[in-house]
Amino acid sequence: MTSSFSNLSLAEPLARAVAEMGYESMTPIQAQAIPVVLTGKDVMGAAQTGTGKTAAFSLPLLQRLLKHENASTSPARHPVRALVLLPTRELADQVAQQVKLYAKYTNLRSAVVFGGMDMKPQTLELKKGVEVLVATPGRLLDHIEAKNAVLNQVEYVVLDEADRMLDIGFLPDLQRILSYLPKERTTLLFSATFSPEIKRLANSYLKDPITIEVARPNETASTVEQRFYSVGDDDKRRALKQIVRQRGITQAFVFVNSKLGCARLARSLERDGLKTTALHGDKSQDERLK
Incomplete structure (x- = not known):
């Protein structure tokens, strides 16, 4: 298995963006997940924050969406085709920024919606049409109910930091959101731990997923040095x-x-x-x- 981005058969616009961002070697989750996601299979990935998983799901997902790429200004030509759900506003914002950078040389549009902000600017952006929508569950449901987000053409859904979404109590929201999506789709679930709840979620919503585990549970990333001080x-x-x-x-x-x-x-x-x-x-x- 190759560990260099230049050996991936990424389309030229994506390869150019990645090279510009200085990406050279893939992290373990990228080396294992990208080829699988490119085949369109469901994935259950064990990976912590900071292991490079945003690229692991975004790049192959963008590659597969390039067949829909078009320069039309009509919103109807840009329906939501990929949905990325995250537990917190800050994570959603961070992932959305990455996706924008990866897609900058394509005609694929992306947007982010999360709570704590006025809905109007988000609504305007959604009404223009976006292929990749990054969201926190509560705010996405607000937009679904307001008919700003139509999800009947979604081909990919990513549940990122799934364990944290369940910790925060998002399970009912996730179930509602997933009920709006087409049955025929690819689902990617990433979680730091595969708890019984996560496994149940995977069994309900993933089809024969490929399991990718690059870190033992609760193991610290190899780039982290830990020190412990005992003080009162x-x-x-x-x-x-x-x-x-x-x-x-x-x-x-x-x-x-x-x-x-x-x-x-x-x-x-x-x-x-x-x-x-x-x-x-x-x-x-x-x-x-x-």
Whole structure:
């Protein structure tokens, strides 16, 4: 199996976009999933965030949609043919940006819809016609109910971060969305873990899927170095500041277990002269995007 993007028989517009983005070697999930998705088979992939799975499903999916590519301005000539569902607004936005970059030299259109934002601009974009729609489940249902999104020509559906979608309680929404799709379609499901719930979802909605597992459950990506520090509760903040300073860290993500704790820690770091921003569920979508 090849591990170089240049050895994939991608269509010229896609190959050009990929080369421009500096992609050379494929990650394990890409090397295993791309050839399978190109055949049109259903896939159940075990992969964590950060393993390159957006390219693993987007590139072959775009390749297969090129047969529908057209330069017509008529929305009817650009129905939704691929649907990508994600659990959070930020992930949806990130995946949509990647898809736009991969498709930039094609006539395939893509759009993203998620909550926390005004529906009007999203509606205008959907009404113009898009082939690839990236969405969070709740907002997609709003658009389906408003007749802005018609899904009767969908050929591909991707459930990305499926375990997290189930954790957030999206199962009823997912079932409703899938009921609007044609029975004849390709379904790709990606999840960090194959829990019993995920397996049930796969059994209900996937046909003879090819299972691709590139990481053992709960295994950290090989690019990640882990360190563990044992400190008392009262010393955590001091330890964090010391690590940041000693290691000369210029950018860091710090995960905190509550909104209040997050806001307090950000203020404390800010007082110590470290440029800090808090990001949590009580922020508006505009603040989150900023």
